[in-house]
Amino acid sequence: MLNPNVVVCRLRKLQLLVHYCPILKPKTNSNSVPSFCFGSASKSTNLYSLNKKISHLVRTGRLSEARGVFDNMKHRNTVSWNSMISGYVKRGEMGNARKLFDEMPERDTVSWNLMISGYISCRGKGYIEEGRNLFDKMPERDCVSWNTMISGYAKNGRMDEALRIFNSMRERNVVSWNAMVTGFLRNGDVARAIEYFERMPERDAASLSAFVSGLIQNDELDKAARVLLEFGYKDEGREDLVHAYNTLIAGYGQRGRVGEARHLFDQIPFYGDRGKKGSGRFKRNVVSWNSMIMCYVKAEDIASAREIFDQMTERDIISWNTMISGYVHSSNLEEASNLFGKMPNPDTLSWNTMVSGFAEIGSLEHANDFFRRMPQKNLVSWNSMIAGYEKNENYKGAIKLFTQMLLAGEKPDRHTLSSVLSVSTGLVDLHLGMQIHQLVAKTVIPDVPINNSLITMYSRCGAINEARTIFDEMKLWKDVISWNAMIGGYASHGFFEEALELFKLMRRLNVRPTYITFISVLNACANAGLVEEGRKQFKSMSSEYGIEPRVEHFATLVDIVGRHGQLEEAMDLINSMPCEPDAAVWGALLGACRVHHNVELARVAAEALMRLEPESSAPYVLLYNMYADAGQWDNAAEVRMMMENNNIRKQPGYSWVDSSHN
């Protein structure tokens, strides 16, 4: 067993570790530079190839290696500095970028633009202002600088500022217009996006695909389709017009409209033929095929997905990964493994798909095997494996891996933290949960799901006031899960009035309850002995909200009315059930019969239980005791005989029986 105190102690240390050194110091690698001498003839070629090397390393995310090369260069030009700066900018390490920018001997337009872009695209205090500051100070601004400002403001939701920049530009190019259209769409202003799209003096393929993609993000799928039909031919034909079509195919797929996606996919060759001589020529590319696979995968039509996949003459890594994920999502890990074995160069994403696939179906050994063997892990790899342990209730494994992850220098994100919060909930370990809560506060901006996990954790651990604090702090940013977690927390900890009070508030605020809400509400009624209220809530479920009661709701209502002595009503309820009553339902009835000494009905309930759970001794024992209490010794003896005949041994504890009789 894992000692919780040890875990807490270890976590506290690791927390400090994460807090004080979130990112490993860049390793400088002097061996990565060839040690031949730099003659004047080879100087420029060396400079060129080293610059290329830096940009390659930066592109592949190997920033510390790039820095190593950079530091060891004898001669650098502006491109060397700019490449290095771009690496830091891409990672959002503006401090490091700024240091280089300040140190570099000569800055060109690209250097300034890089810094401006880094600052203004960063969500963070003061960054946008600093970007603006540099923009204002910049000696010779080019079109890229202006466009950077537009898209930066747009990314941060400040379309008013973006517009001001746009309006003060003397010369705009197509990118300026595209950035405005994209900005409006990103901020949900479809009307103005349309206006600007129509006002554009010229449009290129990017204008069209950006517009289409933005419309789709705003759930304007049909508008997007119309735009494509209207402008798709007319516009100067560029091969990359297919981008826009690919977007729409994927958009259809995302919303389950596979038929339309397929239609568009099939039409592309015809669109391409329209302007056969000269313009308007484009054809399906690998992304079109991949998107089509994805559509079928989303629609859980794996056979069709495979058909597309098999028809492809050229596949890229995304084709393979999408197809594999299709098999993973349909729990066909055999075929997924088969494809994984066949694919040319599986990348981290491929490995992650396999890890999460096996974890999802509960094969932790296989998941772990893939996880251990993968050549390169990323945050998703760790998260998938940790989530796998958590979902399969291997909490010890989850915590162990989480610890290893922190030790490996990987910084947890909301996915990690949400998993380990669930671990705390599963272990009902308040101390662990509080530690994770602190980590949450330091690491992420809490969103609704994370707050919900916190509410669940605190309420499950009995810290109902802490749960309520989080709940109240969420203000308007609650969803139905938040309400369910809080109401459920109250109901399961004996705060029935609070549970029902909160439920009333929820209804007043027009939050639609779910079947889970009603389980808690009925539970509260049951435990508070509120018979009439219970009946009323049960009825309102279907009459007011159209939620058909499930077996859990019936079980609770049977418990409510049964315990109140309304055994006939309880039996009628069972007979009226649209689904098969389960052990919980019959158990509730049996418990009620015991309290109210109704041996006849008890026998019915007990026999049903014997059928449903042939191994369990509980119904026999209960029935025996009831007959004995009633002095019906013949019947009691009969039950004992049945027990012996069926080879049932008495075992302690029956969870479904009324707790007061346990």
Next chain:
DNA sequence: GTAGGGTTAG
């Protein structure tokens, strides 16, 4: 090496 657009994993 800098500005706008398409497909895959938790």
